[in-house]
Amino acid sequence: MPLVSLRQLLDEAAKGGYGVGAFNVNNMEQIQAIMEAARKTGSPVIVQASRGSRAYSNDRFLYHLMLAATEVYPEIPTVLHQDHGNSPETCKSAIEMGFTSVMMDGSLMADGKTPSSFQYNVKVTREVVEMAHARGVTVEGEIGCLGGIEDGHGAGLDGLAHLTDPDEAVEFVHKTGVDALAIAVGTSHGAYKFNRPPTGETLKMARLIEIHRKLPNVHLVMHGSSSVPKDLQDIINRYGGKLKPTWGVPVEEIQLGIKNGVRKINVDTDSRLAMTGAIRKVFAEHPEEFDPRSYLKPAREAMQQVIAQRMAEFGQAGHAGDYQPIPLAEMAKRYAHETITV
Ligand SMILES: [Zn+2]
DSSP states (O other), rough: OOOOOOOHHHHHHHHHHEEEEEOOOHHHHHHHHHHHHHHHOOOOOEEEOOOHHHHHHHHEEEEEEHHHHHHHOTTTEEEEEEEEEEEEHHHHHHHHOSSSSEOOOOOOOOSSSBBBHHHHHHHHHHHHHHHHHTTTEEEEEEEBBBSSSSTTTTTOOOOOBBBBOHHHHHHHHHHHHOOOEEEOSSSSSSSSSSSSSTTTTTTTHHHHHHHHHHTSSSSEEEEEEOOOOHEEEEEEEEOOOOOOBOOOOHHHHHHHHHHTTTTEEEOOOHHHHHHHHHHHHHHOOOOOTTOOOHHHHHHHHHHHHHHHHHHHHOTTOOOTSSSOOOOOHHHHHHHOOOOOOO
């Protein structure tokens, strides 16, 4: 099966009333962990790469690993998504390489740090929508500012500093024609999200529900949605790590989001914690080992487990065989019939 557009995957998720995890990758082991978890649970899947990841893997390696994934796992509908594109140029290079979905994060300026104006955000996002839809590629936009910094991207603010305004979200969607919308409802990137277990109040779930009520047909995206499980933190600290106590987004809150229009859930930190814990354990228990496979295999296995668990929790498990991919050329034809109101 060729790489699938995010739009089709999320339209199907909306029909089925489930969410789909979007998992970040940088290398072969991470891609394999996600694809194997998808096969074991029968899940459609979104694999995403940040700018940092594309730089780390040198782009072409990443793309060809993803092509290998579609060959080895032909039964799994798989999206390759650019996470946090900082400019139309970044999105363009992703589309040209073969990504089937891009995020234009115009909530920040091209430096990936400075919060932008609404007008700037509309302008750059609209530009990417026109370029992407002409090729059948999906676009995710963002309105409001997420908390934290990851891979050098983010304003570094508290997750509650720039929440999404529901009316602004409506205007943004109408002016840009985005397929999916990342909203800021209190989540942050990275491991240190909350210093106590967050509730639906901390996370402003009422605001998410209001946005969905005003935009019932737009696929909402929750960023910074790792749950940062204590058992994974404990493994790292037991084997010499020094993580400070921290709390992520509880799965129940994500499930409440899924009942209210959230279709894409971004998870990166949980994979990082799982891999690092497994590697630390091998190093601590078998200091005589020096074959990289002796620690990369358990790392891959640990990441696969946490991802398979999320796939079951988000409800995407069992839906891989529900549909056949719509070719991007056909998606482009469909977009050509849509009109964006400005
Ligand atoms: Zn993000």
